Amino acid sequence: VETEIYPMAGQTDPHVSLFSPEEVEFMAEDELVEIVPNMNMEPLNFIAGDFGRFIPQIPIQVPLWLAVALKRRGKCTFRPPGWLSVDNLTQVLEAEREPQSKFQALPFSYVEIARLLFDHARDDIPDMYMVRSLVEDIRDVRLHKLENNLGTFLGTSAVKMENVSAMEVNLVRPFARRALEAFYKHDKPEVVADRNTRSSRQPREANDEPRRPLRQR
Amino acid sequence: MASSSDMGSADFESLSSTSDVELLKRAWRNEKAAPEILPYEGDLVERAKGQIELVEENIEAYVENGIDPLVVSLYQMDLDRTQFLLRSYLRVRLLKIEKFMFHSLKSEEAESRLSEQEKVFARRCADDLAKHFEESVLRKLPENYQSVLKQSLISEVDDMVPEPHLDTFVACRSKSHFTLNLYEEGESTQTEEMYRGDLYFIRYKIVKGAIESGKMDLI
Secondary structure (H helix, E strand, O other), X not given: OHHHHOOOHHHHOOOOOOOOHHHHHHHHOOOEEEEEEOOOEOOEEEOOEEEOOEOOOOOEEEEHHHHHHHHHOOOEEEEOOOOOOHHHHHHXXXXXXXXXXXXXOOOOOHHHHXXXXXXXXHHHOOOHHHHHHHHHHHHHHHHHHHHHOOOEEEOOOEEEEXXXXXXXXXXXXXXXXXXXXXXXXXXXXXXXXXXXXXXXXXXXXXXXXXXXXXXXX | OOOHHHOOOOOOOOOOOOOXXXXXXXXXXXXXXXXXXXOOOHHHHHHHHHHHHHHHHHHHHHXXXXXXXXXXXXXXXXXXXXXXXXXXXXXXXXXXXXXXXXXXXXXXXXXXXXXXXXXXXXXHHHHHHHHHHHHHOHHHOOHHHOOOOOOOOOOOOOOOOOEOOOOOEEEEEEOOOEEEXXXXXOOOOOEEEEOOOOEXXXXXXXXXXXXXXXXXXXX
């Protein structure tokens, strides 16, 4: 994975996300989900916490990564979370499509959770194709909304976001950083003027962006 | 509509004890997102290393005793996840040290953020780099321009030392209720009430303290 060779790439290269999609998914895999085991197993005493014991037909909450591992070995079925249903997602999509609407409440890691369930537990989700199509549509509408309106501006120091999800934050981050830094600098002309007159004496900012080839004119 | 109870449990630290994996994840995430090196989480790293060693031994014992391979593979997964977090945390810090080599040795405050091993690494890197610059370029320049840290003798500050860009904007989430000053002293006194779970894109400089004290997380 490229980002492990260059773990700092996301900080300096303005076009690369800070976290790779794999890393965003990794973080989401700690979310608790409900499964129904079909076997007996002793409690698991992980560094991440204690889970079990596992008893056939008795639902239990475990981290997503553990649930997927058990499902892949045929040891359990998933109980899809309440928000991942045709009814709920249809309501969410309609609300997202309202002009000028805010972001609807969805789990912070909804994209990653949905994706892992579609990949590994499609038979446990009623109307899976419909659900998947709704999630894709919701992602599109929200991403489009995000490009136009990040949130509520608080002076030039901050923007408050509501109900933006992990994947969406990571995607919009490089653009948001550049835009917000530009707004902030504009708002403080005396800082900019100082930099111009003392430019040869200012501490440099470390910058290892790859050199872009100059455009032919 | 989805209820707030299934909005995601693992992101909020529970009121009972938080696992070291959660703490490590937080430390890793913060370190990746912060423009400067954060204070070293020595206790956490030591505890994590201890737990990792223990689990490695257990897994060896399980395999020898013929424990169900499924159970062994699950323990291995938990171990792999923890090791990834620990290694990536240390790697991100090393890269930042390389990037801000001279800067992290300039002040006691900056040096105090590094572990003992990181300090050794930083000093050796800085010495090697300084020597390389001197031998390949600086000795051949006129006398006033031979410093590794300053452009010339008339520079007032160490203008050849790259510094972290603290005015960058970061995404973060509040973990408790508190009042945040949106600007620095001498500027506007506008404040904002932060509530648990609120998300912001915000200037790193003004949340630096809140992150180090655990009131906010970088995301």
